[in-house]
Amino acid sequence: MVGFPGGSTPDLVARTIAEPLSRALGQPVVVENRPGAGGNIAADIVAKATDEHTIGVMINGNLTIARMLNPATPYDPARDLAPISLIGTAPLLLTAPASLPFTNAQEFFLAARNGGDKWSYGTPGVGTVGHIGMELLKTKTNISPVHVPYPGNPQVINAMIGGQIQLSLLPPGLAAAQIRAGKLKAVGVTSVNRSPLVPEYPSLDEGGIRGFQLEIWTAAAAPASMPKPVVARLSALISEIARSPDVRQKLFQQGWQVAGTSAEGLANRMKSDTNLLGGVIAMRNIKVE
Known part of the structure; x- marks a missing residue:
C-alpha cells in the first residue's frame, strides 16, 4: 500500500x-x-x-x-x-529566490531577521516535515517568516521563483535543478554534514546553525x-x-x-x-x- x-x-x-x-x-x-x-x-x-x-x-x-x-x-x-x-x-535543502542578495548562510539569516514577518516561507501543507522543520529552524535562528501552505512543492518552487515567498525547505532532488538553472539559491542542507545527494551545497551546521539535523x-x-x-x-x-x-x-x-x-x-x-x-x-x- x-x-x-x-x-x-x-x-x-x-x-x-x-x-x-x-x-x-x-x-x-x-x-x-x-x-x-x-x-x-x-x-x-x-x-x-x-x-x-x-x-x-x-x-x-x-x-x-x-x-x-x-x-x-x-x-x-x-x-x-x-x-x-x-x-x-x-535532508531537506533550505532554498531562496536567486534574486535575494546573499553569498552565505550568515548573510541570509541576517537578511531574514531584518525581514521579520514581512518574509514568508512556503510548504506543501500544514504539518508536513517542511512546515515543522521550518518552525524548528525559526526557534534556532530567531527568524520569523510567515507560513504559506501550497498544494505541493512545484507550486512552492514557482512562488519562490516569482518572489512571492522568500524561503522553503525542499527535497534536494527538486531544488537542485532550479538552483543549477540559476532560478533559486541554496542556503544549506538540514544536516550536520554535507549530503552525498547534493555534496556541492554546504550544511546549515557549516553555516553556523550548530547541530541542526532534519x-x-x-x-x-x-x-x-x-x-x-x-x-x-x-x-x-x-x-x-x-x-x-x-x-x-x-x-x-x-x-x-x-x-x-x-x-x-x-x-x-x-x-x-x-x-x-x-x-x-x-x-x-x-x-x-
Missing part, C-alpha cells in the same frame, strides 16, 4: 522494492496506490489489515506524528503499526497484528534488498541515501522523530484539520 499517487517518491520506492521482493518471496508483490490525507488513508488500511500479506511504504509523518497533528487520525502509529525497515533518508524518510511497516516471524522475515528481506548495489543505485537516483535498517532501527528512528517533531508541534500548536 502506498498513500500517494503513481510517480510520487514513496510510489517509486515501493515499485523499486517490489520486483526483487517478489523474486525473494516467490509470489507476486502488487503496489496499490490509495492517496489522501498525507498518506494516512493507506496507513490506516495497513494498520487494520488482517490478511498477513499487506504492508505499507510510508513517510515520516505516517509513522510518527499523525495523531499529534490530528487526534481524529483513525490509527495510532506506535500501537497499530509494526516497523519493518527504514529504507532511505534525505530529514525526510521512507520506510516499510506492517499491521501490528502481523505475526512476528513474518515481520522478521520481511524486515530481513527488505533491508537486504535496499542495500543491494542495483537497488541502492536506483534509490540514490530517486533522491535517497539508503538505510536498509532492521525493524529495531526503524523503531528507534520513529521514537526519536516523534520526540523531535512532536516537541515542535506542541510548542507551536500545529494542528491539521
